[in-house]
Amino acid sequence: MSIWNPWHGCHKISPGCKNCYVYRRDSEFGKDSGIVTKTAGFMLPLQMNRQKQYKLQPEEPVYTCMTSDFFIEEADEWRKDAWEMIRERRDLHFIIVTKRIHRFTVSLPQDWGKGYENVAIMCTCENQKQADQRLPVFL
Numbered sequence: 001m002s003i004w005n006p007w008h009g010c011h012k013i014s015p016g017c018k019n020c021y022v023y024r025r026d027s028e029f030g031k032d033s034g035i036v037t038k039t040a041g042f043m044l045p046l047q048m049n050r051q052k053q054y055k056l057q058p059e060e061p062v063y064t065c066m067t068s069d070f071f072i073e074e075a076d077e078w079r080k081d082a083w084e085m086i087r088e089r090r091d092l093h094f095i096i097v098t099k100r101i102h103r104f105t106v107s108l109p110q111d112w113g114k115g116y117e118n119v120a121i122m123c124t125c126e127n128q129k130q131a132d133q134r135l136p137v138f139l
Contacts (some may be wrong), residue, residue, distance in 0.1 A: 009036035036074035037062030
């Protein structure tokens with residue numbers, strides 16, 4: 001499994017966030033999970049190894065933003081560049097899981113149309129109330 005975390009940090013927005021693994025793991029290191037920052041791995045989809053091959057290879061999906069939410073407000077200014085890398089690496093299959101589906105249209109690329117073939121957007125619904133709120137937006 002490949003993981004690309006272009007930014008780190010999040011804000012709890014629903015009951016599904018109660019036992020968030022990011023908060024638990026960050027607390028072990030004294031890190032404040034509520035501070036959203038661009039990561040050193042931001043450019044990972046375009047980075048190459050010494051053999052001039054991409055570090056991320058198309059053999060497996062790229063789980064995106066597993067230590068944040070791709071649609072979190074603080075990342076609005078970085079998301080355009082992230083979309084550009086996703087567009088450039090059409091050989092990779094990016095999986096984006098979000099609780100913020102209501103922000104999906106924020107910063108969408110102009111050529112998004114009906115979506116990119118190499119992107120799967122998933123929306124979590126931890127209980128019926130969240131399903132009732134998120135699924136109509138998701139659909």
